Amino acid sequence: MGAIGLSGFRPEQADDLSRYLKDAGRGEERFDVMVKGARCAGCIAKIERGVKAVPGVRDGRLNLSTGKLVVTGRSLKPETILRYVRDLGYDAQPFDAGEILDAGDWEGRFLLRCMAVAGFATVFTMGLTDAIWYGGGDLGTEARRNFFWLAGAISIPATLYSAQPFFQAAWRSIRSARAGMDVPISLALLLSLGMSIYQTATDGAHTYFDASVMLTFLLLIGRYLDHRLRDRARGAARHLLAMQTLLVRRQGPDGTIQTVPARELMPGDMVMLASGDRAPVNGMLADRGTELDLSLVTGEVLPQAVAQGALVQAGSVVTGLPVLLQATARVEDSLIADLARLLEAGQQVRNRYVRLADRAARAYVPGVFALSVLVMAGWLIAGAPLASAVTSAITILIITCPCALGLAVPAVxxxxxxxxxxxxxxxxxxxxxxxxxxxxxxxxxxxxxxxxxNPVLCDRERIAPEILDRAAKLARASRHPLATALADAAGPGEAASDVREVAGSGLERGSGADLERLGSATWCGAENPGAVQLWYRRGAEAPVGFRFEDRIRxxxxxxxxxxxxxxxxxxxxxxxxxxxxxxxxxxxxxxxxxxxxxxxxxxxxxxxxxxxxxxxxxxxxxxxxxxxxxxxxxxxxxxxxxxxxxxxxxxxxxxxxxxxxxxxxxxxxKARRLVLENFALALAYNLTAIPLAALGMVTPLIAAATMAGSSLLVTLNALRLMGGGKS
Amino acid sequence: MTGIALLIASALLVGLGALGCLLWALSSGQYEDLEGDAQRILIDRPEDQ
Missing domain, CATH: 3.40.50.1000 (HAD superfamily/HAD-like)
Incomplete structure (x- = not known):
């Protein structure tokens, strides 16, 4: 049952899907297909080779992350391509860019680009400035200043560009008056750049050009990991939208049949539903009764008979005779859309959950600001000049920048x-x-x-093998869950070809004394049905009952x-x-x-x-x-x-x-424990540096070492979760 | 001093070159399907079979 997606549409030759063809240039056309169920290299090879065998197709490429298959070629036949992919065993639908966000992962690419710029600038700036701290004594003041200006020329634009994600997030959290990690991060970055410019201009030695780009680089790694995890959740929401883009066959007043997206259906439209199709909208059975799988609506697994004129909710699957459904609502007003809204409401409930990192930030940020103000006040009271008091306060903000905290959670x-x-x-x-x-x-x-x-036949030993055999012959002709279960119990064998399906009752074949029936108790003339769900009767013989039960995993x-x-x-x-x-x-x-x-x-x-x-x-x-x-x-x-x-x-x-x-x-x-450990580690690392910064003894070298060191430590601690698979 | 200037300039050029390559790879869609690319190396080419 689970195999049936919400998109029950199976394309046939007669359906016209040419509206989904796009111009690919050079006289070629492009057709995007949404493929479900592809998971491995074997699937990629099978689908791409299968699609290339379709006449007219020049190339097909499947994106495994998004499930989008791009087919290019001349005079493409979309319905043929869909059928080929379906024949390979995968669910395929036209990829509707109007509904699904075709933009792809824009944010992820932007983060990667920022990371590339920051990484390049980190290596280059460190090459210039770290050399000074090791052998800088030999350089004249003027040469050193030139080195610093050069480092600044690279790192200032690089930081301003690649730290955009943090600046934007900080701005958002300031406007909504919430404390987040991004505020101290952005502040530390800007202050370290500002102080470095001031130091260089006044021929000072304490520049933090390298620290600002390195900080950005390390933080971007954490941000990117976090983004990739979140993107999966967003992908799920996109797929939900995609499921609503299903196609239906609409019958016009003159009897012509058109293939249209379900969202174009209006109340009063006639929709043709074959066996296995899902009702796309709420509607009424127009031409006759049938059997419906109502598991979406009621959770009941067994199909139920529904009479002509009955109201049907969207999401019900036709398991009996094909029917015409007269729509009574549009897709947006039907049940699936209701469900989607419910899911959305649930997501909002979850968004209220405050992540560990944010909770840590709420405690951390005010503490750090208070500390740097205290240090500045302390120096001023002790009689230090304003410039050096401000320098100490800024150094504290830089050194306590929650670099490792940014990595602590996503790494784990x-x-x-x-x-x-x-x-x-x-x-x-x-x-x-x-x-x-x-x-x-x-x-x-x-x-x-x-x-x-799935129901499983549970009183098999009580049933004569000959009867089971004959009943299974009937059962193999049906897709009803009980019939399938009976066929499974009997094992492989031939299916009778002359089986008639009677909606709401069961299956029958032959006539007179040879009349065989498989179905409900009343239809087979059985008395005292009790817990027996399926009956078989041949001619005037006594009916035989089959009992089914669900098996526990x-x-x-x-x-x-x-x-x-x-x-x-x-x-x-x-x-x-x-x-x-x-x-x-x-x-x-x-x-x-x-x-x-x-x-x-x-x-x-x-x-x-x-x-x-x-x-x-x-x-x-x-x-x-x-x-x-x-x-x-x-x-x-x-x-x-x-x-x-x-x-x-x-x-x-x-x-x-x-x-x-x-x-x-x-x-x-265990992950939660490791995250808390990581917070403690990062904090301990910063705490050792704070007294030094307060006393004005922090050099840029110490700043760089604490940042890289604490990030490394936090990452290594996260990797501990990898082992222990044996226990 | 000219030696250092030349070295720094050439290091900058090499670094920017690498950065340019990465940005090009990003914009040409080579990072669109990391999962698929990881799996693709397992596919035999038809002529090898």
Whole structure:
């Protein structure tokens, strides 16, 4: 089920997608495709080679980070290209630049460019000025001054250019009257440049040209790492938008069929939905009844029969006969858009979380300013001239510049993220790790999370092999989950070709005494259905029932025990009936559970927990969990989860195992400890330098050494998280 | 003194050259898909197979 994305559109030859072709110059055309599911080198090779085999295509290149495949060539046929990619086993949609931000990672590139400039200037300026501090005694004052002016000529423009990210952030935080690390950083940079110019002009020796560029360079490394972690979270939001760009087939009043983007649908339009298609908007079944998978709306896995004229919510998937849907709302007013808004609300809740680095800044910044004012006052009271008192105060601001603090958090988070990635957990944002380290409670969804999510035949030994064989022949012709489960249980075999599907009832073939039926109890004439979901009957023989149950994931029980050992309380919320919920909860060892919970109740429950100040981890997979995932303090979705839930969650598991959740919590806690250690290290390093600065004994060499040294120490400490994978 | 001036000037030129190369690589999109580029080295060229 999870494999079906929100974009259920499967292109056919008849669809006209030429509106997505762009002019690529030199008589060539370009077609951008959004590919989902590509993960490795094998995927790249397969897709690019596959696309190049399409007539007219000259080149195809897939960007693995964004999932965008750019196809160029002459007289391209978009629908053929999409079909080729789909035949290779990947979901493909036209890439709609109008909806998806095509700008790419502008900020990341800007940070890299700043880093390049700062790195170059650092090396060059250090070559000029550090030489003076080692052998400067031999140089005449005039030669030294020339060296300093040259260093300034490089480092002043370089700092002003490459420290723009800090200046901008500092300006923002000043305007909103919040203390951030960027204010002391910007101040230290500007003051060190200003003081260096003053020192050079007055033939002084204490210039900080090299310190200003080095500081910028080191801080930019931290900023870039942080940006890359955050960019993943933004990427998730972009994909959510992309899912709304799906295409639909609209039937005009004259019966002609047009392929249009779903957002162009107006109330009253007729949309053709084939089996497997997802309703793009709220609407009404216009021509007949069918079966719908309502898992988005209710969380119920089994399809339900819906009659003609019934109202259908966007996101429902047609599993029965193809139907015509008359739209009653536009895409923006339909359910998926509601969900997207809910997710957005959840994101805002999370934005209120104050990151560790910002909390450190709130304590650090006023302290440092107070200190430098005190030092200046002290010198003035002691009778020192104003110039040297100001110099000491400025030196304190420069030397306490939170260089290592800027690296302390991102360095740890990058290492932790990489380690978890190897363990099968994809972490989408750095502060998700911080939030995960704080949790006190874990809430699980049942179906698809604690359980595998697919029904499995559970009373196989009771059923005669011959009957199972015959029933499976019928079942193989259907995509209904129970039919699929029955076919799985019977193993591979042939499918009957003359099967008729009766919406809301089941499958049948043959007639008279040979009439075979597979479906609901009433349709097969069975009495006392009880917990039996599927029946088979041949002619006048007695009907045979098949019972299905969801299987528990093998490591669910061990995980629950592990979480409780970590001191966390565990709860289960499910939309399923109490009977089954009680059984599953008992088997995995959860005592605290609620059944028959609707999706919005799940979200409310998580909200209530947040209000009660209980920090909660939500683990869920279904579309109906998406809102709850977004509301939780932090959330994890299994890799089999629905697209929208994967987008809503902070972390996604790669395989079918649940145990990595415990690993993620352990790593998050360890990362938090390392971050705090890093703060302490950086602070200790600065504290040794402050007395020297207060006494006016700091030389630029000491300043450079403390900055580089503390950054190195903090980074090395972060790398400690890499090992210990064995435990 | 002319020696030093020449050395500094040439060091500056080399450094700026390297910086220029990096900025060009950035603007020509070579840093757009780091993940994909890391994977691409694993792809065999068709003629090698």
């Amino acid at each position: 988070q990058v290492v932790a993220t990489e380690r978890l990635f190897r363990k099968g957990v994809f972490v989408k944002s750095g502060d998700a790790l911080e939030r995960l380290a704080q949790i006190e409670k874990v809430v699980f969804d049942k179906t698809g999370t604690l359980t595998v999510g 093998p490591d669910a029980k061990a995980l629950v025990r592990e979480l409780e050992a970590k001191g966390l309380s565990v709860e289960m919320l499910t939309g399923d009936v109490p009977l089954i919920a009680a059984r599953i909860a008992g088997e995995v060892g959860i005592t605290d559970w609620q059944a028959a919970v609707r999706p919005e109740q799940k979200a409310h429950h998580l909200e209530a927990l947040a209000k009660a100040n209980i920090r909660t981890l939500m683990v869920g997979d279904g579309l109906n969990d998406a809102a709850a995932l977004a509301m939780a303090h932090v959330s994890i979705a299994p890799g089999t989860a629905a697209d929208i839930s994967q987008k809503a969650a902070d972390m996604v598991l790669r395989g079918g195992d649940l145990m990595p959740i415990a690993e993620a919590i352990a790593v998050a806690r």
